Amino acid sequence: MTRTQEIAQGVLKGDRRSIAKAITIIENGTPEAQELIATVFPHTGKAHIIGLTGAGGAGKSTLIEKIVREYRLKGKTVGVIAVDPTSPFTGGAFLGDRIRMQELSTDEGVYIRSMATRNYAGGVSRATKDSAKILDAAGKDIVIVETAGAGQSEVEIVNVAQTIVVMHAPGLGDEIQAIKAGIMEIADIFVVNKADRENANKTTIDIQAMLQMSNKKDGWKPPVLKTVALTGEGVPELIEKIEEHRCFLETDTKHRESLLKTKAEAELIEAIKEKVSRTLLDQLRREGKLDKLLSEIVEKKTDPASAAEKLLRKTINHA
Amino acid sequence: MEETRKIRVLIAKPGLDSHDRGAKVVARALRDAGMEVIYTGLRQTPEQIAETALQEDVDVIGLSILSGAHKTLFPRIMKLLKKQGLTDVMVFAGGIIPEEDVTEMKKLGIKEIFGPGTTTEQIIHYVTDNLPKRD
Numbered sequence: 001m002t003r004t005q006e007i008a009q010g011v012l013k014g015d016r017r018s019i020a021k022a023i024t025i026i027e028n029g030t031p032e033a034q035e036l037i038a039t040v041f042p043h044t045g046k047a048h049i050i051g052l053t054g055a056g057g058a059g060k061s062t063l064i065e066k067i068v069r070e071y072r073l074k075g076k077t078v079g080v081i082a083v084d085p086t087s088p089f090t091g092g093a094f095l096g097d098r099i100r101m102q103e104l105s106t107d108e109g110v111y112i113r114s115m116a117t118r119n120y121a122g123g124v125s126r127a128t129k130d131s132a133k134i135l136d137a138a139g140k141d142i143v144i145v146e147t148a149g150a151g152q153s154e155v156e157i158v159n160v161a162q163t164i165v166v167m168h169a170p171g172l173g174d175e176i177q178a179i180k181a182g183i184m185e186i187a188d189i190f191v192v193n194k195a196d197r198e199n200a201n202k203t204t205i206d207i208q209a210m211l212q213m214s215n216k217k218d219g220w221k222p223p224v225l226k227t228v229a230l231t232g233e234g235v236p237e238l239i240e241k242i243e244e245h246r247c248f249l250e251t252d253t254k255h256r257e258s259l260l261k262t263k264a265e266a267e268l269i270e271a272i273k274e275k276v277s278r279t280l281l282d283q284l285r286r287e288g289k290l291d292k293l294l295s296e297i298v299e300k301k302t303d304p305a306s307a308a309e310k311l312l313r314k315t316i317n318h319a
Numbered sequence: 320m321e322e323t324r325k326i327r328v329l330i331a332k333p334g335l336d337s338h339d340r341g342a343k344v345v346a347r348a349l350r351d352a353g354m355e356v357i358y359t360g361l362r363q364t365p366e367q368i369a370e371t372a373l374q375e376d377v378d379v380i381g382l383s384i385l386s387g388a389h390k391t392l393f394p395r396i397m398k399l400l401k402k403q404g405l406t407d408v409m410v411f412a413g414g415i416i417p418e419e420d421v422t423e424m425k426k427l428g429i430k431e432i433f434g435p436g437t438t439t440e441q442i443i444h445y446v447t448d449n450l451p452k453r454d
Contacts (some may be wrong), residue, residue: 017373017404018373024376028324087351090351090352091353092345092354092356093355094350095356095358098358099360102360103367105367105374106367114355157370228433268429272410298427
């Protein structure tokens with residue numbers, strides 16, 4: 001058995017060391033990653049994947065700790081993937097989400113992994129998505145993916161998770177503007193955290209007002225819940241809503257099927273993009289033509305789209 | 320798919336002291352050197368540290384201690400790491416560890432001890448130069 005197969009088999013048995021190694025392989029994007037995913041893929045689809053996003057300081061990590069505890073009380077096993085940004089300047093990252101969850105680290109039913117965004121070509125989605133698959137295949141009942149709320153990555157979480165919780169808190173400034181741009185549509189559940197603070201009601205009303213203007217196509221009405229993550233207040237209600245949403249997804253089989261296909265399509269497109277660009281770029285590099293082509297673009301002799309099309313046509317004709 | 324092997328480091332604070340300025344300075348320096356640094360926060364048990372190192376699949380662990388309890392905590396941490404099969408992880412330590420204890424600590428498998436006055440460059444170089452080979 002190859003090392004990758006050993007790790008894959010370990011993952012399927014729920015072995016924590018194998019899970020750790022598997023996620024590293026995925027993060028590093030080495031060729032073994034594909035073999036790994038191919039092996040575990042048939043065993044995925046059992047976990048309920050929850051995406052949790054929101055502005056920095058909203059209390060995401062603290063709330064996750066409470067959510068995990070609540071699920072553990074119900075006898076569910078949980079995997080957590082906590083994403084923090086990589087510095088675009090140094091490539092380094094400070095991953096501090098665990099600080100709020102460390103008491104969970106010795107619970108064998110919980111697996112927590114911190115992940116840096118690493119400026120992936122396909123955004124944060126591929127690595128987190130594949131890591132969620134690993135935790136799913138390893139038998140975790142619930143997988144929670146936490147992403148920092150900064151622009152695109154929030155919206156990308158749609159392709160990873162089934163239930164999306166968007167978090168907000170009073171006193172973080174006028175984030176309503178940010179909420180308008182895309183994030184409003186992705187939320188299945190809104191949470192106003194730090195509900196013991198003044199202005200929490202106003203934040204809740206603002207979101208509710210905004211919700212009345214939008215309409216989700218699937219017929220699910222996103223509730224707005226209040227929590228105090230520090231004390232755990234409102235967390236049982238949140239879990240209830242998450243489970244309700246899960247039931248909603250499962251009962252409407254037609255909707256579920258189209259949802260799964262949409263996700264599959266997004267994943268396929270992403271995989272094609274990655275494979276094609278890698279194949280073409282590798283070829284250019286091998287033939288030593290990349291630099292020349294880049295110069296041509298700089299000198300405006302050709303444009304990137306035309307150059308790409310020419311490359312693609314040439315490769316297809318050769319095949 | 321980009322192929323990027325990143326150095327992952329766990330900075331941990333075992334025991335009961337609450338001075339984490341040093342740990343945070345080191346964490347920040349390693350981050351700025353391009354590493355992925357996971358910080359546990361204060362008051363960690365040896366069990367929490369070993370389990371975190373396993374789940375995060377780190378290459379390096381930096382232990383920061385100022386309480387004087389290193390002779391109790393470090394042997395337990397090293398024993399647990401061994402039990403978890405994490406013998407390929409490089410462990411260094413820093414904080415207040417008296418000169419006369421250094422040999423004993425190194426015998427446990429702790430590769431290096433950095434006392435007060437160490438520069439962040441020294442630590443960065445040490446980590447990059449002594450990176451363990453892991454598969």
